[in-house]
Amino acid sequence: MAIQAQPTSDAIIRVRDITVQFGKTRVLDGLNLDVKRGEILGFVGPSGAGKSVLTRTIIGLVPKIAGRIEVFGVDLDAASASERRGVERRWGILFQQGALFSSLTVRQNIQFPVREYLKVSQRLLDEIMVAKLVMVGLKPEVADRYPSELSGGMIKRVALARALALDPELVFLDEPTSGLDPIGAGDFDELVRTLQRTLGLTVFMVTHDLDSLYTACDRIAVLGNGKIIAAGSIADMKASQHPWLQEYFNGKRARAVVV
Amino acid sequence: MSGGDPTLERIAQGNGLALCAAGAWTARFAPVLERIVADAEKLRGSRPNIFIDVSQISKLDTFGAWLIERLRRSLSQADAEAKISGLSANYSTLVDEVRRVKAAPVVESNPVSLTGMLEQIGRAVAGTGTTVISLIDMLGAVLAAAGHVLISPRSFRLTSTIHHLEQVCWRAVPIVVLITFLIGCIISQQGIFHFRKFGADIFVVDMLGVLVLREIGVLLVAIMVAGRSGSAYTAELGSMKMREEIDALRTMGFDPIEVLILPRMLALVLALPILAFLGAMASLYGGGLVAWLYGGVDPEAFLLRLRDAISIDHFIVGIVKAPVMAAVIGIVACVEGLAVQGSAESLGQHTTASVVKGIFFVIVMDGVFAIFFASIGM
Numbered sequence: 001m002a003i004q005a006q007p008t009s010d011a012i013i014r015v016r017d018i019t020v021q022f023g024k025t026r027v028l029d030g031l032n033l034d035v036k037r038g039e040i041l042g043f044v045g046p047s048g049a050g051k052s053v054l055t056r057t058i059i060g061l062v063p064k065i066a067g068r069i070e071v072f073g074v075d076l077d078a079a080s081a082s083e084r085r086g087v088e089r090r091w092g093i094l095f096q097q098g099a100l101f102s103s104l105t106v107r108q109n110i111q112f113p114v115r116e117y118l119k120v121s122q123r124l125l126d127e128i129m130v131a132k133l134v135m136v137g138l139k140p141e142v143a144d145r146y147p148s149e150l151s152g153g154m155i156k157r158v159a160l161a162r163a164l165a166l167d168p169e170l171v172f173l174d175e176p177t178s179g180l181d182p183i184g185a186g187d188f189d190e191l192v193r194t195l196q197r198t199l200g201l202t203v204f205m206v207t208h209d210l211d212s213l214y215t216a217c218d219r220i221a222v223l224g225n226g227k228i229i230a231a232g233s234i235a236d237m238k239a240s241q242h243p244w245l246q247e248y249f250n251g252k253r254a255r256a257v258v259v
Numbered sequence: 260m261s262g263g264d265p266t267l268e269r270i271a272q273g274n275g276l277a278l279c280a281a282g283a284w285t286a287r288f289a290p291v292l293e294r295i296v297a298d299a300e301k302l303r304g305s306r307p308n309i310f311i312d313v314s315q316i317s318k319l320d321t322f323g324a325w326l327i328e329r330l331r332r333s334l335s336q337a338d339a340e341a342k343i344s345g346l347s348a349n350y351s352t353l354v355d356e357v358r359r360v361k362a363a364p365v366v367e368s369n370p371v372s373l374t375g376m377l378e379q380i381g382r383a384v385a386g387t388g389t390t391v392i393s394l395i396d397m398l399g400a401v402l403a404a405a406g407h408v409l410i411s412p413r414s415f416r417l418t419s420t421i422h423h424l425e426q427v428c429w430r431a432v433p434i435v436v437l438i439t440f441l442i443g444c445i446i447s448q449q450g451i452f453h454f455r456k457f458g459a460d461i462f463v464v465d466m467l468g469v470l471v472l473r474e475i476g477v478l479l480v481a482i483m484v485a486g487r488s489g490s491a492y493t494a495e496l497g498s499m500k501m502r503e504e505i506d507a508l509r510t511m512g513f514d515p516i517e518v519l520i521l522p523r524m525l526a527l528v529l530a531l532p533i534l535a536f537l538g539a540m541a542s543l544y545g546g547g548l549v550a551w552l553y554g555g556v557d558p559e560a561f562l563l564r565l566r567d568a569i570s571i572d573h574f575i576v577g578i579v580k581a582p583v584m585a586a587v588i589g590i591v592a593c594v595e596g597l598a599v600q601g602s603a604e605s606l607g608q609h610t611t612a613s614v615v616k617g618i619f620f621v622i623v624m625d626g627v628f629a630i631f632f633a634s635i636g637m
Contacts (some may be wrong), residue, residue: 102501102602103603103604103605118286118287118289120293121293124289124293124322127325127360128321128322130360131321131325131356131360132321134356134360135356140361146601146602147601147602148501148601148602166286167286167321167322197349197352198352198353199321
């Protein structure tokens with residue numbers, strides 16, 4: 001059963017009838033999705049279902065063949081270059097592998113978007129950089145290290161700090177907890193929740209991590225066959241009769257999480 | 260929704276002073292905010308009791324929260340700490356968050372100095388020695404791997420070698436033939452143009468034959484291969500190194516030299532003589548064509564003269580150099596590839612170094628060969 005997302009005025013992302021095709025393979029097929037202001041939306045689905053593709057389509061890295069995407073009420077196809085830049089300035093993206101600039105230090109990575117968009121003093125740049133590092137739970141001492149000298153978890157945190165550098169209203173997180181140990185992943189979920197509370201963020205989180213869905217997300221959307229097959233709270237998901245949802249939320253691993 | 264421009268109003272209250280912040284204290288206004296805060300910081304010590312009222316702020320983010328915290332810190336005095344009042348519940352967490360920020364660590368900068376420059380030169384010179392040692396090291400490792408393959412031929416990677424042979428030889432043929440053909444044309448045209456003054460047109464065939472077969476053919480092709488395939492090897496191995504693929508191979512019990520480098524070296528050593536031969540033929544063809552069309556030397560006369568002017572020695576001198584140059588290019592490329600560190604910048608540096616050093620060593624080798632062949636009278 002396809003859930004028709006009802007138009008709400010406070011939807012920060014509005015995706016309508018998106019179709020994405022690679023060669024002959026149709027990855028997304030008339031997909032609809034709304035993300036509301038201030039919520040943490042967990043986005044799940046089987047591997048290869050196109051979760052990352054949807055994220056990349058929304059942020060404009062993958063071309064779509066049909067459909068409409070509105071972010072902050074701006075239709076991204078109709079937007080002028082300056083309107084688009086305005087939108088891009090208001091969102092932050094955490095890529096799956098971090099995508100830190102390898103030839104810049106942590107300090108320069110975090111300061112990069114700020115330096116490009118705002119004319120502020122080096123002192124403020126440094127102070128904001130430290131504030132962001134503290135927010136994501138890192139010590140200021142890592143500021144002068146290069147990405148190749150960081151651990152996997154630290155890379156994710158620095159990448160999050162960079163995504164948050166301009167205090168965006170909307171953050172995309174592509175599998176933020178993959179590759180982290182359970183404790184690190186738990187900390188990360190906690191961190192996302194805290195940041196969402198303190199900064200009033202809207203978070204769009206692609207994840208495989210059941211713990212994240214339970215602890216961090218307000219709402220969950222499930223992708224399957226190129227469409228959203230279900231959207232709602234954890235309770236809705238568990239009550240769903242869809243076989244994949246049954247397996248995912250009531251399977252062996254899911255029970256382990258609940259216990 | 261974004262609120263008005265941020266302001267900070269000063270209101271005297273008895274012997275105290277209230278700084279009333281209003282508007283949007285957000286990243287968008289950061290440059291303005293910075294100025295406002297810098298001005299207000301000068302009020303330090305002007306009144307015994309200063310507090311910051313933030314109740315009128317319409318929007319606050321990390322930038323605004325930090326600047327208010329910074330202002331609070333600089334207005335605080337030993338006996339009286341500046342206070343923040345009117346903080347709403349949803350902003351207080353943010354302010355608490357930035358309160359944890361200690362002073363920013365200082366950026367260490369390296370000022371340009373004479374000693375620093377001298378030090379760099381010294382390091383570069385010392386580095387040359389290390390380069391030579393690492394090249395010899397790699398040569399040894401490759402020979403050892405080749406020896407191992409000779410003993411146990413099953414460990415030889417034929418598919419990989421063929422694949423690289425296709426990449427560095429077959430796919431390089433069009434560009435190598437085109438460029439050597441054009442160079443042949445140019446040599447011939449220039450030769451005829453100048454020799455004609457002495458009525459010695461026909462000697463252009465001697466010049467073309469000797470030059471192309473002994474020197475230009477192989478040297479030009481080697482330089483092209485260094486630029487085309489040496490850089491590719493460095494980039495491939497470098498990005499594999501960056502993604503820990505080489506470490507993965509090693510932990511599975513494979514020798515990266517045997518798996519990755521030996522097939523590449525072998526492909527290059529086989530490819531360069533073939534390309535040098537094709538290049539020499541294309542140059543002679545181009546030169547002959549120009550001699551005929553521009554110089555009026557008809558093909559029959561050209562071939563007759565060529566047969567007189569050159570012997571098999573010239574051809575051997577040229578072609579013998581090719582595998583040696585290929586080995587030098589390959590070794591330089593592989594050493595540079597394995598020296599790549601974690602960053603994209605490093606990959607770029609080593610790829611550049613691979614091509615530059617490759618071409619340099621090719622020319623040095625050519626010089627050494629010239630001395631050698633001169634002294635054995637070839």
